[in-house]
Amino acid sequence: MADTINFTRGVPATESFPLADIVEAAKQAIQKHGTVIMQYGKSTGFLPLREWLADWYKVSVDQTLISNGSLQLIEFFGFHFITPGDVVFTEAPSYDRTITLLKRHQAKVVGIPLEADGPNIEALEHALAKHTPKFFYIIPDFQNPSGATCSLEKRQKIAALAKQHNFWLIEDAPYRPLRYRGKEHPTLFELCPQRTFHMLSFSKLIGPGPRIGILYGNAEMLKKIMKIAEDTYVTPSLLSQGIIYEYCRSGKLPAQIEKLKALYAPRLQACLDALDKYLPDAQATRPEGGFFLSVTLPEGTTTAKVLERAKAHNLNLAEGEAFFPEGGGERFLRLPYCALTPEEIDDGIQRLAVTVKEVQEQ
Amino acid sequence: MADTINFTRGVPATESFPLADIVEAAKQAIQKHGTVIMQYGKSTGFLPLREWLADWYKVSVDQTLISNGSLQLIEFFGFHFITPGDVVFTEAPSYDRTITLLKRHQAKVVGIPLEADGPNIEALEHALAKHTPKFFYIIPDFQNPSGATCSLEKRQKIAALAKQHNFWLIEDAPYRPLRYRGKEHPTLFELCPQRTFHMLSFSKLIGPGPRIGILYGNAEMLKKIMKIAEDTYVTPSLLSQGIIYEYCRSGKLPAQIEKLKALYAPRLQACLDALDKYLPDAQATRPEGGFFLSVTLPEGTTTAKVLERAKAHNLNLAEGEAFFPEGGGERFLRLPYCALTPEEIDDGIQRLAVTVKEVQEQ
Numbered sequence: 001m002a003d004t005i006n007f008t009r010g011v012p013a014t015e016s017f018p019l020a021d022i023v024e025a026a027k028q029a030i031q032k033h034g035t036v037i038m039q040y041g042k043s044t045g046f047l048p049l050r051e052w053l054a055d056w057y058k059v060s061v062d063q064t065l066i067s068n069g070s071l072q073l074i075e076f077f078g079f080h081f082i083t084p085g086d087v088v089f090t091e092a093p094s095y096d097r098t099i100t101l102l103k104r105h106q107a108k109v110v111g112i113p114l115e116a117d118g119p120n121i122e123a124l125e126h127a128l129a130k131h132t133p134k135f136f137y138i139i140p141d142f143q144n145p146s147g148a149t150c151s152l153e154k155r156q157k158i159a160a161l162a163k164q165h166n167f168w169l170i171e172d173a174p175y176r177p178l179r180y181r182g183k184e185h186p187t188l189f190e191l192c193p194q195r196t197f198h199m200l201s202f203s204k205l206i207g208p209g210p211r212i213g214i215l216y217g218n219a220e221m222l223k224k225i226m227k228i229a230e231d232t233y234v235t236p237s238l239l240s241q242g243i244i245y246e247y248c249r250s251g252k253l254p255a256q257i258e259k260l261k262a263l264y265a266p267r268l269q270a271c272l273d274a275l276d277k278y279l280p281d282a283q284a285t286r287p288e289g290g291f292f293l294s295v296t297l298p299e300g301t302t303t304a305k306v307l308e309r310a311k312a313h314n315l316n317l318a319e320g321e322a323f324f325p326e327g328g329g330e331r332f333l334r335l336p337y338c339a340l341t342p343e344e345i346d347d348g349i350q351r352l353a354v355t356v357k358e359v360q361e362q
Numbered sequence: 363m364a365d366t367i368n369f370t371r372g373v374p375a376t377e378s379f380p381l382a383d384i385v386e387a388a389k390q391a392i393q394k395h396g397t398v399i400m401q402y403g404k405s406t407g408f409l410p411l412r413e414w415l416a417d418w419y420k421v422s423v424d425q426t427l428i429s430n431g432s433l434q435l436i437e438f439f440g441f442h443f444i445t446p447g448d449v450v451f452t453e454a455p456s457y458d459r460t461i462t463l464l465k466r467h468q469a470k471v472v473g474i475p476l477e478a479d480g481p482n483i484e485a486l487e488h489a490l491a492k493h494t495p496k497f498f499y500i501i502p503d504f505q506n507p508s509g510a511t512c513s514l515e516k517r518q519k520i521a522a523l524a525k526q527h528n529f530w531l532i533e534d535a536p537y538r539p540l541r542y543r544g545k546e547h548p549t550l551f552e553l554c555p556q557r558t559f560h561m562l563s564f565s566k567l568i569g570p571g572p573r574i575g576i577l578y579g580n581a582e583m584l585k586k587i588m589k590i591a592e593d594t595y596v597t598p599s600l601l602s603q604g605i606i607y608e609y610c611r612s613g614k615l616p617a618q619i620e621k622l623k624a625l626y627a628p629r630l631q632a633c634l635d636a637l638d639k640y641l642p643d644a645q646a647t648r649p650e651g652g653f654f655l656s657v658t659l660p661e662g663t664t665t666a667k668v669l670e671r672a673k674a675h676n677l678n679l680a681e682g683e684a685f686f687p688e689g690g691g692e693r694f695l696r697l698p699y700c701a702l703t704p705e706e707i708d709d710g711i712q713r714l715a716v717t718v719k720e721v722q723e724q
Contacts, residue, residue: 011402019396026388026605034381038569040373068430068573072595079466100593104441207400209600211430231462233434237599238571243388 070213093323118150142290432575455685480512504652
């Protein structure tokens, strides 16, 4: 029987981890900074890495905070912004783990329908006529789970609305450095710095295991988040941060990002080609970077049925509904392609097409 | 002017970190487990370390969970147990960061007065007549902040009360492995496994920077905590855990614990000797291990006044009130001694005695 193919979790390719460089960085870090990175420290993270990351984004150190992975930043925003019943906006679909955390804080999560070029602005304006949210959580670049990228025009409009209605933007940008083709748009943080927190899952560019997330934002607001972080875990993992600092300091990150692009671009292309070949009628996003694309299955064909049937073909898929904060997503299918080879992708999408046909003929 | 002496944070001595061994462990870990520890994984932590830690406590792997530092476990208990207004018990005084987190979850935190041999049992029974708490958070060995150790008799009584009244015990035992003299009592987890979670700040024995906390408990309950952990941060820092695993696997932990005892025992003794010498009338705990002892200042002499006045002697002290969940602690002074040399301790307590006298004469 054919090997199992997993279109499930959005994880980087194991073969992309620069292990020899990490061994060297670990040695350097422990020898040079051992007494600091083996001790307690500030909740803002290992200072040299914080300085390096501030410089990377051309912001000041007090606008930069390092966390134990980026998801936990959502938890901090929950404690900072949300009292039960407060309204927050996300795109619909959005990152399922963020939605789970926001609901754990008993936020009312309103989903703004997402299109291939970003949130539907009319729907956003309609929602703003009803509620002023505490914040709008948005993934403008190569969105998880859809693969959509927000157009410049929509970014400008969203920034203007945030200023006009006085709500915060939480811009989650883990995939932004992974553009395989096309032109980059400015971030919301660039367009509207006074109303935007910009976050990313930084260590994912090297390997997620060290769990290093970053938050950039207004220094006064960050002080409050730092206190929440301190109350939560005292200090993030300084040992991990020291190692990643030495890796970054040695100048290896740009080449690593180029390596990732060279590895992932053909995987995205394999996805797009296989969709054209095996599922030519599929409504799929056509991203220019990132980890994901998504397919909306034909009318009457649910993801749940396809997911169930796909098991017979040794194809693992993820359900779509968890990505939608207020229901929907019955025909939504996320396809994370980074951890699969082009051959596996071709094979997997062929199996998907067969499965969809079987479900339609049931 | 004399150097500043800090009796403030309870941190281990920097000179105790086994840096050369950690360099070697890091190399081994990244070379052997790199593709696992640089990747996402389960919220329960790096499996080989989890297995090692299960074996260390002679429990099963599914009774063992590794977290990003032990404080965050309190956060998970908050999400698991507490709805706003729920009653929980702590000792009074107790670890201030735990009290802060419990209050962030809007628990009503009831403090059970602590004596040199553990919680006042009459007060506990009195509190139980009024409320059945969701749990009693207790630090039976070398308590933070008091230095008190719970007697065997009181442990047995607390275990019996937990069974009788159906509440959980959260036994926090970071200092238990650091007994410098005297005899160990059984843990609450040994006396009452069906009602006890046992947690500790494990990496503190090596260095806190890797942020490795452990939770031992009932496997079914732990499954729920694991889900909360996954929702919060997906995966704890596997890079740190891989390194600490290789350190532990190499058999170096027992010698490290002996090294800590040999380093800290004279520091505790220096504290006790200096108190006898300079503050013979002080009401101080006389612990047999751990990081802390505590002093109750004479009637009419507040910690706030002493703390303020001490600055003139380059002596930094911590306020007492944050350790008391329901008020009190105006004359409570915690003295963490591990990160100070015996000479600094003697000097510091001499300065403290001078300061107390000055405040009394004000």
